[in-house]
Amino acid sequence: MRQNQARRAALLDAAIDVLAREGARGLTFRAVDAQAEVPGGTASNYFANRDDLLTQAGARIYERLEPDAATLARSLEGPRDRERVTQLMHELVDRISTYRTGYLALLELRLEATRRPGLRAVLTPRIRADIDANVDYHLRSGLPGDATAVMLLYLAMNWLIVEQLTLPEVFTQEQLRDLVERAVERLIPESDRSGAG
Amino acid sequence: MRQNQARRAALLDAAIDVLAREGARGLTFRAVDAQAEVPGGTASNYFANRDDLLTQAGARIYERLEPDAATLARSLEGPRDRERVTQLMHELVDRISTYRTGYLALLELRLEATRRPGLRAVLTPRIRADIDANVDYHLRSGLPGDATAVMLLYLAMNWLIVEQLTLPEVFTQEQLRDLVERAVERLIPESDRSGAG
DNA sequence: AACGTAGTACTACAATCGGAGTGGTGTCAA
DNA sequence: TTGACACCACTCCGATTGTAGTACTACGTT
Numbered sequence: 001m002r003q004n005q006a007r008r009a010a011l012l013d014a015a016i017d018v019l020a021r022e023g024a025r026g027l028t029f030r031a032v033d034a035q036a037e038v039p040g041g042t043a044s045n046y047f048a049n050r051d052d053l054l055t056q057a058g059a060r061i062y063e064r065l066e067p068d069a070a071t072l073a074r075s076l077e078g079p080r081d082r083e084r085v086t087q088l089m090h091e092l093v094d095r096i097s098t099y100r101t102g103y104l105a106l107l108e109l110r111l112e113a114t115r116r117p118g119l120r121a122v123l124t125p126r127i128r129a130d131i132d133a134n135v136d137y138h139l140r141s142g143l144p145g146d147a148t149a150v151m152l153l154y155l156a157m158n159w160l161i162v163e164q165l166t167l168p169e170v171f172t173q174e175q176l177r178d179l180v181e182r183a184v185e186r187l188i189p190e191s192d193r194s195g196a197g
Numbered sequence: 198m199r200q201n202q203a204r205r206a207a208l209l210d211a212a213i214d215v216l217a218r219e220g221a222r223g224l225t226f227r228a229v230d231a232q233a234e235v236p237g238g239t240a241s242n243y244f245a246n247r248d249d250l251l252t253q254a255g256a257r258i259y260e261r262l263e264p265d266a267a268t269l270a271r272s273l274e275g276p277r278d279r280e281r282v283t284q285l286m287h288e289l290v291d292r293i294s295t296y297r298t299g300y301l302a303l304l305e306l307r308l309e310a311t312r313r314p315g316l317r318a319v320l321t322p323r324i325r326a327d328i329d330a331n332v333d334y335h336l337r338s339g340l341p342g343d344a345t346a347v348m349l350l351y352l353a354m355n356w357l358i359v360e361q362l363t364l365p366e367v368f369t370q371e372q373l374r375d376l377v378e379r380a381v382e383r384l385i386p387e388s389d390r391s392g393a394g
Numbered sequence: 395a396a397c398g399t400a401g402t403a404c405t406a407c408a409a410t411c412g413g414a415g416t417g418g419t420g421t422c423a424a
Numbered sequence: 425t426t427g428a429c430a431c432c433a434c435t436c437c438g439a440t441t442g443t444a445g446t447a448c449t450a451c452g453t454t
Contacts, residue, residue, distance in 0.1 A: 002401085002402065002403090003401080003402085004401090004402070004403095007402095007403095021312075022222075022312075023220065023221060023222050023308060023309070023312070024220055024222070025219075025220050025221070025222025025223055026222055028439080028440065028441090029440075029441070029442090030439075030440060030441085038403085038404090039403070039404050039405070040404090040405085040406095041404080041405080041406090041441085041442080041443080042403080042404085044440095044441070044442060044443085045402090045403090045442095045443095104308070104311065107304075107308060108308060110359070110363035110364060111220060111301070111304060111305060111308070111363060112220070113363055113364060114301065114362070114363055115218075115219075115220075120364060120366075123364055124364050124366045124367055127360075127364055127367050128367050131367070148379045148383065149383065151376060151379075152353055152376070152379065152380055152383060152384075154356075155352070155353040155354075155356040155357055155376070155380070156349055156352040156353045156356070157352075158356040158359075159351075159352040159353070159355040159356035159359070160352055162307070162355075162356070162359070163324075163352075165311070166307035166308060166310055166311055167307060167310060167317060167320055167321050167324055169317075169321045170321055170324050170325050170328070179348060179349070179352070182345045182348075182349065183349055183352070186345065186346070186349060186383070186384055187349075187383055187384075199428085199429065199430090200428080200429090201428090201429070201430095204429095204430095225412080225413060225414090226413075226414070226415090227412075227413060227414085228413095235430085235431090236430070236431045236432065237413095237431090237432080237433090238414085238415075238416080238431085238432080238433090239430080239431085241414065241415060241416085242415095242429090242430095246414095
């Protein structure tokens with residue numbers, strides 16, 4: 001078992017790309033080798049088996065999605081009104097095209113988690129922490145909308161993303177933007193005069 | 198190419214089960230044969246190739262999900278108030294456990310559609326028609342809530358279902374019910390005194 | 395400066411496995 | 425008798441895995 005951490009990370013990044021492109025079942029050692037452009041057999045030397053690879057990839061995805069938290073920090077800079085929420089939601093949805101492989105890989109992993117308890121055990125706390133962080137962040141930032149509103153926005157935006165990722169022709173770009181705006185319109189109060197600090 | 202339609206349908210049903218259990222990539226002729234409990238090689242005789250099988254399975258899923266439309270017809274029987282909407286949403290979410298394989302197979306197909314234009318072409322109009330039917334149905338039934346509200350409910354409920362199907366431990370049953378109720382609470386007006394008729 | 399060692403990159407190989415497709419035979423019904 | 429189909433068995437093929445063996449690099453020692 002090789003110990004080169006940089007190479008291991010590169011292999012995991014390659015694995016995430018493979019996941020998005022080929023699906024969970026297409027994630028083979030060889031495919032990872034090819035994607036990472038390393039000699040065949042390398043992935044075999046770094047991961048004990050497929051389960052090991054899947055699980056580590058599941059953990060790795062979040063390491064790469066967390067930098068969005070830095071972007072999220074920027075969200076504090078603007079005003080704290082409903083329009084700002086709309087803008088943030090637009091940015092979230094737009095981010096799909098940038099991180100497309102990440103989102104798709106995560107979906108693949110979710111489905112694979114159906115069959116792999118070990119993977120499920122890794123993903124469940126991560127997702128829950130992500131949700132909690134989102135809600136906490138929103139509330140503490142002073143943006144309008146309570147925890148319930150944030151949760152419902154989270155649900156709606158997530159499916160919107162799935163729809164866009166998997167069957168982009170179901171909604172036009174206009175419908176997409178419209179749905180985002182109406183979601184905020186309906187779920188977030190016009191301004192937060194009561195709880196703002 | 199065999200013509201026995203009953204057997205073909207049985208093979209497609211088996212294919213849907215395989216999809217849910219093994220994922221899109223695990224859908225092989227042999228696996229379908231095994232699931233359908235027919236001799237090996239049978240599926241080969243009924244479908245030209247994997248693409249053919251996938252596409253037909255994608256179409257077949259909707260044949261089996263449509264009977265829900267019959268169930269949906271029953272939804273007209275109750276009162277036309279917000280509480281009724283809540284009840285219908287609960288029923289929708291509860292239906293997951295009954296049709297689990299169907300929902301999972303559909304998710305797998307969505308991801309596979311990412312890679313197969315032919316499958317995408319089959320799924321896109323189906324999904325769109327399904328959404329439109331839902332909205333139309335809701336509006337014509339006289340239940341409270343406009344098209345936007347129905348759409349947003351649709352988005353939120355769909356992701357709730359994904360969450361429950363793939364990582365059931367993220368939300369407890371109570372949280373799940375709570376989210377359904379709050380979604381209706383926030384998105385559907387308390388009663389529809391204006392547009393009913 | 396020469397040497398030894400450890401860890402790793404790389405190559406190549408051998409074995410395995412799963413799956414696809416097809417030809418042949420028996421059966422049933424028209 | 426003929427045609428379609430169920431069933432069975434067999435062969436060919438490609439992909440994948442795991443590993444053995446070799447070369448390289450860095451580092452520490454003398």
